[in-house]
Amino acid sequence: MPQYTLNVNRKDHVVDVAADTPLLWVLRETLGLTGTKYGCGMAQCGACTVHLDGRAIRSCVTPVSMAVGKQVTTIEGLAETHLGKTVQGAWQEVDVPQCGYCQSGQIMAATALLKENPSPSEAQIAAAMEGILCRCGTYNRIRSAIQTAAEDLKGGAK
Amino acid sequence: MKQAKMTPSTTAVPSRRKFLKDSVALMGGLVIGFYLPMKSGRALAEAGLEPPKPQVYPPNAFIRIAADDTITVVVNKSEMGQGVYTSLPMLVAEELEADWNRIRVESAPVAQVYNHTTFGMQITGGSSSIPSSWEQLRRVGASARILLIRAAAAQWGVPEAECHAENSRVIHAASGRSVGFGAVADAAAKLELPKEVTLKSPKDFKLIGKPIKRLDTPEKITGRAQFGLDVYIPDMLTVLVARSPVFGGKVKRFDATEAKKVPGVQGVYQVPTGVAVAATGFWPAKTARELLEIEWEEGPGASISTAKMREDYRALAKTPGLTARKEGDAAAALKGAQKVISAEYEVPYLAHAAMEPLNVVVDLKADACTIWTGTQSQTLDHAMAAKTAGLKPEQVKIHTTYLGGGFGRRANPVSDFVIEAVQVAKVIGKPMKLVWTREDDTRGGHYRPMWADHIEAAIGADGKPTAWKHTIVGQSIAAGTPFEPFMIKDGIDAMSVEGAAHLPYRIPNLEVGLHSPKNQVPVQWWRSVGHSHTAFVVETMMDELAHLAGQDPVQYRLSLLEPSSRYAGVLKLAAEKAGWGKTVLPAGHAYGVAVHLSFDSYVAEVAEVSVDNGKVRVHKVVCAVDCGMVVNPDGVRQQVEGGVVYGLAAALHGEITLEQGRVMQSNFHDYIALRFSEMPKVEVHILPSEAPPTGIGEPGTPPIAPAVANAVFKLTGKRLRSMPFDRITLA
Numbered sequence: 001m002p003q004y005t006l007n008v009n010r011k012d013h014v015v016d017v018a019a020d021t022p023l024l025w026v027l028r029e030t031l032g033l034t035g036t037k038y039g040c041g042m043a044q045c046g047a048c049t050v051h052l053d054g055r056a057i058r059s060c061v062t063p064v065s066m067a068v069g070k071q072v073t074t075i076e077g078l079a080e081t082h083l084g085k086t087v088q089g090a091w092q093e094v095d096v097p098q099c100g101y102c103q104s105g106q107i108m109a110a111t112a113l114l115k116e117n118p119s120p121s122e123a124q125i126a127a128a129m130e131g132i133l134c135r136c137g138t139y140n141r142i143r144s145a146i147q148t149a150a151e152d153l154k155g156g157a158k
Numbered sequence: 159m160k161q162a163k164m165t166p167s168t169t170a171v172p173s174r175r176k177f178l179k180d181s182v183a184l185m186g187g188l189v190i191g192f193y194l195p196m197k198s199g200r201a202l203a204e205a206g207l208e209p210p211k212p213q214v215y216p217p218n219a220f221i222r223i224a225a226d227d228t229i230t231v232v233v234n235k236s237e238m239g240q241g242v243y244t245s246l247p248m249l250v251a252e253e254l255e256a257d258w259n260r261i262r263v264e265s266a267p268v269a270q271v272y273n274h275t276t277f278g279m280q281i282t283g284g285s286s287s288i289p290s291s292w293e294q295l296r297r298v299g300a301s302a303r304i305l306l307i308r309a310a311a312a313q314w315g316v317p318e319a320e321c322h323a324e325n326s327r328v329i330h331a332a333s334g335r336s337v338g339f340g341a342v343a344d345a346a347a348k349l350e351l352p353k354e355v356t357l358k359s360p361k362d363f364k365l366i367g368k369p370i371k372r373l374d375t376p377e378k379i380t381g382r383a384q385f386g387l388d389v390y391i392p393d394m395l396t397v398l399v400a401r402s403p404v405f406g407g408k409v410k411r412f413d414a415t416e417a418k419k420v421p422g423v424q425g426v427y428q429v430p431t432g433v434a435v436a437a438t439g440f441w442p443a444k445t446a447r448e449l450l451e452i453e454w455e456e457g458p459g460a461s462i463s464t465a466k467m468r469e470d471y472r473a474l475a476k477t478p479g480l481t482a483r484k485e486g487d488a489a490a491a492l493k494g495a496q497k498v499i500s501a502e503y504e505v506p507y508l509a510h511a512a513m514e515p516l517n518v519v520v521d522l523k524a525d526a527c528t529i530w531t532g533t534q535s536q537t538l539d540h541a542m543a544a545k546t547a548g549l550k551p552e553q554v555k556i557h558t559t560y561l562g563g564g565f566g567r568r569a570n571p572v573s574d575f576v577i578e579a580v581q582v583a584k585v586i587g588k589p590m591k592l593v594w595t596r597e598d599d600t601r602g603g604h605y606r607p608m609w610a611d612h613i614e615a616a617i618g619a620d621g622k623p624t625a626w627k628h629t630i631v632g633q634s635i636a637a638g639t640p641f642e643p644f645m646i647k648d649g650i651d652a653m654s655v656e657g658a659a660h661l662p663y664r665i666p667n668l669e670v671g672l673h674s675p676k677n678q679v680p681v682q683w684w685r686s687v688g689h690s691h692t693a694f695v696v697e698t699m700m701d702e703l704a705h706l707a708g709q710d711p712v713q714y715r716l717s718l719l720e721p722s723s724r725y726a727g728v729l730k731l732a733a734e735k736a737g738w739g740k741t742v743l744p745a746g747h748a749y750g751v752a753v754h755l756s757f758d759s760y761v762a763e764v765a766e767v768s769v770d771n772g773k774v775r776v777h778k779v780v781c782a783v784d785c786g787m788v789v790n791p792d793g794v795r796q797q798v799e800g801g802v803v804y805g806l807a808a809a810l811h812g813e814i815t816l817e818q819g820r821v822m823q824s825n826f827h828d829y830i831a832l833r834f835s836e837m838p839k840v841e842v843h844i845l846p847s848e849a850p851p852t853g854i855g856e857p858g859t860p861p862i863a864p865a866v867a868n869a870v871f872k873l874t875g876k877r878l879r880s881m882p883f884d885r886i887t888l889a
Contacts, residue, residue: 021439028388036381098240099561134513134803136513136804138799
């Protein structure tokens with residue numbers, strides 16, 4: 001099987017997997033980063049959302065080969081940036097999660113949104129978060145947490 | 159394969175005495191056991207299973223206090239999002255006078271002491287975690303507090319009555335002395351449990367009733383929370399099973415030549431539920447499964463068509479069924495009535511579609527079986543696993559992980575996913591994780607039953623109902639499961655008629671009948687169970703009667719309810735908070751209302767709805783809730799918000815259909831969940847109450863579908879009598 005060098009959360013890893021293996025399973029099974037979740041396997045639910053060079057992508061349909069030469073960030077590495085830490089802090093303040101299974105994907109999508117657009121409107125939040133499903137009903141708290149994070153970023157941006 | 163995470167296994171301890179001794183020696187801790195009279199394994203015995211033997215199980219322990227004052231609460235309910243890892247420790251901490259910031263949570267192993275106080279088995283469901291733990295866990299906390307005070311008082315040589323506990327310390331105010339719980343835990347552990355405890359008066363509550371942040375949030379926002387799918391054990395294989403496309407089908411023959419060529423595949427095996435592919439990871443297992451060639455013996459399930467069932471059910475609903483309720487003479491009253499409405503309703507099968515697909519990790523040895531899974535039903539799963547493995551109950555351990563959603567699916571009455579995993583582990587002979595793909599999860603059955611209803615109702619000259627004849631058709635959930643003896647009486651499954659057989663409205667002639675046809679599609683409880691369809695049927699019909707009577711839907715209902723009832727209380731509160739009849743809504747918007755009792759809690763919901771290009775949009779839902787005393791108001795709000803969303807997804811989009819026995823949906827592209835842009839604003843108003851707490855996980859779900867349907871009628875003049883609404887042409 002081919003070898004790939006992946007940069008995940010600012011560390012290089014050499015992995016030995018089939019070329020068509022989705023990044024999701026390399027993260028979870030080869031690298032042990034289980035914070036990124038499997039929900040549908042076809043980019044329908046967004047539980048697998050990670051950042052590729054800062055942009056939110058669905059790792060369940062991204063072949064490992066596409067991540068080579070790029071920076072992969074997962075929920076485990078998110079707190080390394082001020083933005084990521086701020087978003088997680090807002091999630092904590094609003095107490096968003098219920099079952100929690102979708103929350104890694106929600107947080108990764110929200111962080112990518114705020115990176116592009118530090119003060120999104122309600123409609124922009126809805127558009128960015130539309131692809132990440134939650135069955136417990138945390139959407140309103142997610143919106144509130146994104147707005148809280150946006151406020152926090154305005155205040156203490158570094 | 160590299161190892162991701164290991165779940166440390168707990169050490170089996172043969173007796174409570176030894177555990178106490180060990181825990182003192184190893185951790186310097188206090189362990190409080192607590193017993194209540196149990197119905198003890200009746201359901202197991204009925205199922206032909208051996209009830210568990212308590213003497214060979216780990217101890218009955220809910221609290222451990224470490225020397226550093228950290229307090230671990232062992233929680234005997236599964237955390238599936240409903241917040242029990244916060245609300246149940248609150249009950250303990252309140253009476254213990256614990257420092258909330260030093261509370262930790264651990265999931266309970268399987269043991270009789272952790273049985274549900276009324277269900278007699280370890281299970282999480284029926285919106286019952288708080289009501290069933292309310293007395294129990296406060297007593298546990300109070301007992302521990304008494305022992306800690308007793309131990310400290312003895313050390314100081316002062317009367318116990320002069321000491322009190324506060325913030326995880328015992329204090330002797332007269333002398334100004336105080337000591338942390340951790341320092342006296344050893345001594346307290348050696349004392350006899352107090353025979354009597356007095357619980358706090360609610361006015362003295364420090365935690366209960368306050369909005370407390372969830373203890374599991376930090377883990378869930380950092381990716382650290384471990385769900386079943388996140389468990390990796392040494393040398394573990396990942397297994398996918400190719401199951402029959404038709405319920406009840408069997409493998410006739412299969413060819414795995416191509417599948418076995420996939421790198422990473424370790425073996426392909428016939429198992430009772432199909433063909434299992436074992437591989438070094440998910441991807442090779444899935445790749446290989448797609449290459450299997452399997453011929454199935456489909457059996458009678460191959461003829462199932464939900465379109466045909468719908469016709470059969472509708473016809474059946476017009477014939478008399480078994481009588482679930484009879485007051486007066488509905489048939490006679492209908493004959494003589496001037497104003498009569500006759501309506502037919504139908505609701506589809508629904509999948510639970512929790513975000514985490516089903517999965518089970520099994521480490522099966524000759525003399526031991528260890529299971530990691532997100533289950534809601536430990537006692538039954540444990541017994542079934544032991545029976546399947548051919549092991550003694552004490553040789554089987556279950557570690558309950560976080561559940562990535564449950565909604566009832568993970569309390570399977572016949573332990574489907576656990577039994578299958580153990581069967582597969584027996585064949586494979588290696589540690590393994592059985593993973594269900596989303597498609598497997600959607601097509602795997604155990605659905606909310608499909609139901610059809612027929613109602614004939616009449617009103618008198620004053621507009622008040624004079625007769626109500628309701629016939630329900632749908633599969634019994636309890637039939638053929640260990641729950642049958644408790645839930646089916648005289649042929650009536652209580653879950654099929656709940657919410658319909660006992661109406662709160664004054665109707666002199668009332669008749670409710672039931673047909674329970676059988677087929678191969680496995681059915682199961684789904685958030686709010688029978689109420690998920692009866693509230694829809696009853697509350698939309700009440701709206702029709704109000705319209706027929708020319709009366710306001712809220713006033714009409716109130717005129718038929720006891721004025722002092724809790725029904726009336728929530729209905730009035732929801733109407734008031736929504737500004738029913740007062741708020742000027744945007745053009746094209748309307749309110750609809752519904753009120754329903756389920757799991758002993760009363761919920762009224764007012765939905766603000768519009769219909770845009772034939773599409774139903776729900777803008778806002780105002781909820782009023784009476785669930786007795788509230789432990790964590792923020793938790794109640796979360797559960798009601800969640801209940802509304804779950805019910806709304808089903809009302810608007812949810813539908814499982816079958817053709818030629820095959821489930822037509824497979825993933826979130828065709829089994830539609832509610833997405834962000836469809837999420838209404840949800841307001842939750844809690845009615846103050848001094849009654850004991852009642853359920854809250856499910857009661858938010860039933861009223862939303864009828865509230866929305868009633869608003870759509872106001873907007874369009876069209877009655878929605880089937881779900882999902884997006885199948886109904888409104889444009």
